Structure formats: C-alpha cells, structure tokens
Amino acid sequence: MEKSSERVTSSMSEEIEIVSSKSKEESSLMYVMELATSTLKPDHRIKVQLTWENVSYAIEKGSELTTILKGVSGFANPGELLAIMGSSGAGKTTLLNILAGRLKSFGEIKINGTVAINGTNIKDINFGYYSAYVTQEDILLPTLTPRESLLFSSKLRLPGSHEDHVQRVEKIIEDLRLTRVAENVIGSITSKGLSGGERKRVCIGMELITEPLILILDEPTSGLDSYTAEIVVDLLLEQAKKGRTIITTIHQPSSGVFNKFDRLVLMSEGNIVYQGQQSESRKYFAGLGYKCPKLMNPADYFMRLLHVVDRRNLSKEESEKLKILVEEYSSKEPENQLVNSSELEHLANKSFARPSTIFEQFWLLLKRANINSRRNPIFGRVKYLQVIVLAVLLDLTYNSIGTSYSSIQDRNGVLFLLTMTAATFGNQNACLSFPSELPLFLKESKQGLYSTISYYVAKTIADLPNLIIAIFLQSIILYWAVGLNNYDASKFFIFYAAALVLNICGTGIGYIVGALFHTETAAMAAGPLFVIPFLLFAGQFVNVERIPIAFRWVQYISPFKYGFEAMSINEYTDLNLPCQSCDSSDCTKCDPVKDLGFHETLAESFYYNIIIVIVIRVIAYLLLWNTASRAKR
Numbered sequence: 123m124e125k126s127s128e129r130v131t132s133s134m135s136e137e138i139e140i141v142s143s144k145s146k147e148e149s150s151l152m153y154v155m156e157l158a159t160s161t162l163k164p165d166h167r168i169k170v171q172l173t174w175e176n177v178s179y180a181i182e183k184g185s186e187l188t189t190i191l192k193g194v195s196g197f198a199n200p201g202e203l204l205a206i207m208g209s210s211g212a213g214k215t216t217l218l219n220i221l222a223g224r225l226k227s228f229g230e231i232k233i234n235g236t237v238a239i240n241g242t243n244i245k246d247i248n249f250g251y252y253s254a255y256v257t258q259e260d261i262l263l264p265t266l267t268p269r270e271s272l273l274f275s276s277k278l279r280l281p282g283s284h285e286d287h288v289q290r291v292e293k294i295i296e297d298l299r300l301t302r303v304a305e306n307v308i309g310s311i312t313s314k315g316l317s318g319g320e321r322k323r324v325c326i327g328m329e330l331i332t333e334p335l336i337l338i339l340d341e342p343t344s345g346l347d348s349y350t351a352e353i354v355v356d357l358l359l360e361q362a363k364k365g366r367t368i369i370t371t372i373h374q375p376s377s378g379v380f381n382k383f384d385r386l387v388l389m390s391e392g393n394i395v396y397q398g399q400q401s402e403s404r405k406y407f408a409g410l411g412y413k414c415p416k417l418m419n420p421a422d423y424f425m426r427l428l429h430v431v432d433r434r435n436l437s438k439e440e441s442e443k444l445k446i447l448v449e450e451y452s453s454k455e456p457e458n459q460l461v462n463s464s465e466l467e468h469l470a471n472k473s474f475a476r477p478s479t480i481f482e483q484f485w486l487l488l489k490r491a492n493i494n495s496r497r498n499p500i501f502g503r504v505k506y507l508q509v510i511v512l513a514v515l516l517d518l519t520y521n522s523i524g525t526s527y528s529s530i531q532d533r534n535g536v537l538f539l540l541t542m543t544a545a546t547f548g549n550q551n552a553c554l555s556f557p558s559e560l561p562l563f564l565k566e567s568k569q570g571l572y573s574t575i576s577y578y579v580a581k582t583i584a585d586l587p588n589l590i591i592a593i594f595l596q597s598i599i600l601y602w603a604v605g606l607n608n609y610d611a612s613k614f615f616i617f618y619a620a621a622l623v624l625n626i627c628g629t630g631i632g633y634i635v636g637a638l639f640h641t642e643t644a645a646m647a648a649g650p651l652f653v654i655p656f657l658l659f660a661g662q663f664v665n666v667e668r669i670p671i672a673f674r675w676v677q678y679i680s681p682f683k684y685g686f687e688a689m690s691i692n693e694y695t696d697l698n699l700p701c702q703s704c705d706s707s708d709c710t711k712c713d714p715v716k717d718l719g720f721h722e723t724l725a726e727s728f729y730y731n732i733i734i735v736i737v738i739r740v741i742a743y744l745l746l747w748n749t750a751s752r753a754k755r
C-alpha cells in the first residue's frame with residue numbers, strides 16, 4: 123500500500139519541474155515535451171552508477187553477534203555486467219538484497235553502510251523507479267503465455283493505451299528472443315511448458331517492461347545448462363550495452379559464461395577478496411601465488427580457492443588464506459571507477475505514474491485470474507472430474523432410492539457424502555492452487571502494483587464460474603438418478619444452491635489454510651485439520667443434541683452443519699415416508715430432520731451459511747493482507 127501511494131505522487135507537473143532543474147542541454151523544449159508526454163518510464167539516456175560503502179549486515183541474538191557482511195564497499199558501472207561470485211554462504215545474496223534495497227534493519231538484523239546511485243542514497247529516492255530485481259525462483263503464473271504475462275505486467279506497471287502496451291511487449295519478446303514460444307503456456311516443474319531458460323527470460327522481460335536503468339538478478343542461471351546459461355548472460359550483456367547497470371550473483375558459471383562478465387566481485391566469509399575487471403582476475407590471484415591452471419575454468423578455481431568446510435569453525439589453513447586474501451585486497455590501490463559519480467546526473471525522486479485506478483487494477487486482475495482459473499487443471503479439469511465421478515458413483519450405488527423407511531439412511535448418506543466432498547474437494551483444490559499463486563501476488567504487491575483487496579476480490583470472483591458449472595453438472599447427474607425428493611422443481615434448485623454454498627465454504631477454508639501456510643505441501647497437510655472438526659459436528663457422525671457441551675459451539679459455526687441441514691430439510695419436507703413401526707392404523711409420519719437434531723428452518727440454515735461464507739472470505743482476506751504487509755517490511 124505504501125509503495126502504491128508513492129506511485130501516485132508522480133504527476134506531469136512534477137516531471138516538468140524536475141526537467142527544468144537539469145542542465146541546459148537537457149532542458150531543451152523537445153526534451154521537456156518528450157518527458158511530459160512520455161509514459162513516465164526512466165529516461166534511458168541517464169546513466170546510473172551504483173556504489174556501496176562500508177556495508178555490514180549482522181544478526182544480534184541477545185549477546186551473540188553474527189556478522190554476515192563485514193563492511194564491504196564497491197561499485198557497479200553503467201554499461202557493464204557485474205558478477206558477484208563466492209563460496210556458498212559468503213554473503214552474495216545478502217549483499218545483492220541490500221544493493222537492491224530489499225533488506226532493512228529490523229529486529230535482530232542490523233544493517234549499516236550506504237548504498238547510493240549517482241551519489242544519492244537509495245533511501246532518499248524511490249529506488250524502484252530506477253531499478254528492477256529478478257528473483258532466483260521463476261515467479262510466474264504457469265497458466266499464462268509469455269505474451270500474456272508480459273502484457274499484464276506492462277498494464278499493471280505503466281500507464282498507456284492498449285496499443286502502447288502491445289508495442290512494448292512485442293519489443294521485449296523480440297529482444298529476449300521469445301517469439302517462437304510467445305503463445306505457449308509457461309507451465310511449471312510439474313506441468314510441461316517452457317524450458318528453464320525461456321522461463322527465466324520471461325521473468326527478466328517482466329522486469330524490463332519499465333526499462334529500468336539498473337537490473338539486479340539473483341542467480342539467473344541456476345538450474346540451467348551451460349548453453350542456456352550463456353544465452354541468458356548474452357541477453358544481460360545486450361541490456362548492459364544499452365547503458366544499463368547490471369548486477370548479478372552467479373553460482374558456478376562455465377568458462378564461456380565467466381569470460382563474458384565485465385567486472386567481478388569475489389566474496390568469502392562476508393569479505394570482498396577481489397573486485398575488478400574479470401579479465402584481470404586470474405593475473406591478480408596468480409600474483410598472490412594462486413595460479414589458475416591453464417586448462418581450468420577460472421570460476422571453478424576461484425570457488426575451490428574460496429571454499430571453506432565449516433563456516434563456523436575455519437581450519438588454521440583456511441583462516442590464514444582468508445587473512446592473506448582480505449589484507450591483499452584492502453592494500454590494493456582503489457580501482458578506477460571509470461565513471462565518477464560526481465559527473466553523473468543527480469537523480470530526482472521520481473515515481474511511476476499510477477497506471478490504473480483500483481477498479482482498473484481489479485478489472486485487469488480479474489481478466490488474468492479468469493484465464494488462470496479457466497486453464498488451471500485444479501479448478502478446471504480436475505474439479506469436473508471430481509464431481510462427475512462422484513455423481514456417477516452415487517448414481518450407481520443409490521440408484522432409485524425409493525420411499526421406504528430404510529431410504530432415510532440412504533438419503534442421509536447421499537446428502538452427507540455430498541457435504542463431506544464439498545468440504546474436502548473444495549478445501550484441497552484451494553490448498554493446492556492458492557499457495558501456488560502466492561509468490562506472484564506477494565512480489566507484485568511488494569512492488570505496489572495493486573492492492574490486496576483488488577487481487578482477492580478478482581481471484582474470488584474468477585474461481586466462481588467453474589464451481590457454479592461443476593456443481594450444477596454434479597447435481598443434474600445425480601438428483602433424479604438417485605431419486606431425491608421430486609415434489610416440485612424448486613426442490614432441485616434448493617438442493618443445488620445448498621451444495622454450491624457448501625462448496626464455496628470448502629474453497630474458502632482452503633484459502634484460509636493457503637494464506638496461513640503459504641506452500642502447497644504444508645497447506646495440503648494442514649487442510650484436513652480445518653474441516654474435520656466442522657464435519658464431525660455437522661449432524662451425521664454425532665447427533666447435534668449429543669455433542670459434548672464443551673464442543674457444542676462448533677456446530678453453530680460449522681458451515682457443513684448448516685449445509686447438511688438445508689439439504690435435509692429440503693429433502694424431507696413434502697416427502698411421505700412410513701415410520702419403521704407403522705402398522706397402518708396409528709402410523710405417525712417420520713421426521714428425519716428432527717431425528718438428526720436440527721432445529722433451524724430452511725431459510726435460517728441458508729442465512730447462517732451465507733454469513734459464514736462471508737466471514738470465511740473476510741478471514742482469508744485479512745490473512746492474505748497480513749502476509750502481504752509482512753512481506754513488504
């Protein structure tokens with residue numbers, strides 16, 4: 123929310139004001155006109171140098187202080203690709219995240235030092251306006267195509283007409299050589315789709331949409347074969363040639379990839395032990411007595427040189443080696459920065475113009491969620507398969523249930539099985555699909571692209587059509603075949619409405635579990651715990667009048683109790699069933715609803731369930747909002 127409000131602060135008048143304070147050459151009328159009418163992306167002619175000075179990162183737990191970064195300094199120049207390498211646990215990702223402004227002192231984490239662009243501390247400007255960050259994991263919606271992903275990314279980030287966005291996206295598709303796969307569904311590890319390299323290029327493309335002047339990437343080649351890794355690095359070099367400042371951490375580059383870096387930062391145990399031109403690195407280490415064999419990949423050699431067996435307990439040999447490397451690096455003449463930050467243009471505190479109102483955001487998210495919901499097998503094919511198989515199974519088992527006394531057990535069985543499956547299928551499906559979308563939501567929410575409410579309402583609405591159709595199909599297939607109450611047409615529709623509300627409840631509980639547990643596996647494991655108590659006290663397993671007093675309250679908040687009750691009242695009203703002991707003369711009519719211990723009317727059971735649906739959805743929203751707020755810190 124904070125960031126999105128920052129985004130609004132930019133206005134055309136501010137842009138013009140900023141321009142007027144610039145050098146004579148830049149404030150030519152043409153330039154003013156161009157900026158004033160631009161789509162408010164950073165001006166690509168500005169060159170940005172990123173510097174960091176004496177950056178330290180420590181974790182203070184009581185009296186124990188663990189220092190992860192030990193006061194490191196350095197710079198990244200425009201037009202260059204800077205690679206940060208080092209042994210595992212050296213502090214590469216920590217440094218990268220500090221440079222990207224993603225880590226702040228908080229609680230036990232203490233961060234010191236300054237990070238600046240063109241001499242301005244990144245804390246004093248909206249760094250997100252000038253920079254973009256590509257995470258190590260590919261955060262994408264697997265159901266979308268690259269073209270769709272880029273188009274939504276463009277529309278959510280920048281203002282402009284549909285044609286502007288399409289043009290921008292097509293240019294990126296061409297630049298990132300994604301034309302051949304632009305219409306293919308992205309897919310994921312479990313569902314076939316784009317290759318790892320193609321997915322990574324889509325991720326980079328989604329960040330390049332705003333034409334950032336600084337691009338920061340966390341291990342963009344991890345998991346890729348050496349050839350694909352080279353393609354990705356080539357693309358980064360192309361972006362650097364356009365004047366961008368590119369910083370990336372990288373794990374084990376092939377020699378082909380290594381030789382492409384312009385500059386190199388080598389880290390060990392929170393220290394920088396080399397910083398300079400990549401082409402000079404072999405010579406530098408050879409000068410210290412660490413000569414890389416001619417036929418060996420220098421990256422492998424440096425990794426072996428910097429490797430330590432146990433970070434907390436360095437051997438004597440490792441400590442001595444590290445001491446020499448750190449001392450030699452400190453005594454080295456400071457590297458010529460090539461671009462002096464004082465010569466670079468001072469950067470103003472600009473923000474992106476707000477691309478859309480909350481309703482436009484909602485509309486865009488609804489369109490995206492709709493595509494996702496239509497193509498998502500969990501909410502699509504799997505859901506239909508679940509309900510159809512269940513309906514056919516019930517048809518075959520209960521076929522023409524009849525109106526004998528024993529049909530009461532069968533009717534209760536059918537209705538409760540439907541209640542149970544609504545709870546479990548809905549819950550499971552949401553537990554599987556909701557957390558899988560969470561990383562993208564959190565990333566975009568952190569970038570301030572939209573509000574949690576826009577996302578949540580769009581997602582909730584988009585998931586409904588499949589549910590409405592699937593439950594209708596299920597009801598049609600089983601209602602008459604099983605032989606449920608056929609008194610009049612309203613019976614079927616009330617049954618359908620109760621089943622639908624039950625399914626909406628089941629899905630809603632899945633959203634709660636997903637928002638609480640964040641990963642599919644954890645949500646799937648925890649999911650049943652959130653439905654079993656409500657099912658236990660829904661009236662079938664234990665007569666509601668016999669529920670222990672301590673647990674009696676559970677039935678009042680159980681959506682499955684009210685759903686089962688609504689279906690039972692609908693089923694048994696206007697249905698003449700004989701009593702068990704009926705001997706024709708003084709036969710009293712059976713009352714299975716009363717036998718189940720239900721007291722509400724049909725309207726009341728619907729009313730309470732609708733309130734519960736709303737409460738469940740509000741709880742899921744609050745949990746999601748809380749997760750998003752925590753991720754923004």
Ligand SMILES: Nc1ncnc2c1ncn2[C@@H]1O[C@H](COP(=O)(O)OP(=O)(O)OP(=O)(O)O)[C@@H](O)[C@H]1O
Pocket residue numbers: 181190208209210211212213214215216217231
């Ligand atoms: N918040 C934290 N709490 C505790 N330890 C942390 C925290 N953040 C980082 N560390 C530790 O700091 C060290 C450096 O972490 P970092 O992720 O920066 O290493 P890295 O060089 O990127 O390693 P790798 O290549 O294995 O990803 C690691 O030992 C990590 O466990």
